[in-house]
Amino acid sequence: MVPREQKRTTLHEKLQLLRSVTNSHAVSETSIIVDASKYIQELKQKVEIANQELAASQISSSSCPKFSVETLEKGFLVKVYSERSCPGLLVALLEAFEELGLNVLEARVSCTDNFHLQAFGGENDENEDGISSGVVIEAVSEAIKNWSEGNDHQD
Structure with a gap:
């Protein structure tokens, strides 16, 4: 029984870490994961915008x-x-x-x-x-x- 409880504790710690990294205020596990998914999508959009800006600056400087x-x-x-x-x-x-x-x-x-x-x-x-x-x-x-x-x- 100890390993099962240990897995549950480890999962709970990881969810709390995920909650803090994503600045989520959710309490339930499902809500934390949904917030994390939204956070990842926002990061992807920011990376895409940054890549577009970088490409534009390289084109203008090389042209x-x-x-x-x-x-x-x-x-x-x-x-x-x-x-x-x-x-x-x-x-x-x-x-x-x-x-x-x-x-x-x-x-x-x-x-x-x-x-x-x-x-x-x-x-x-x-x-x-x-x-x-x-x-x-x-x-x-x-x-x-x-x-x-x-x-x-x-x-």
């Missing part, structure tokens, strides 16, 4: 093109990369270079499955003051931002 600007002796090396194809981004970047007065002297571009631009730009002879790397960084950033905003409205 935004990344870039770098290096100052060279006579110009700038601009590199832009995105893990996806970016229709229209090349035009936006070239327009930004033109507005700055940068001539693209050499460029390599890939626009198939992803977007990759490596462009060497030199200043026009008309620019007597010279262009700082900060100005180039700001122009590239603004071109990407404007392209991205225009692209969001098209999707």
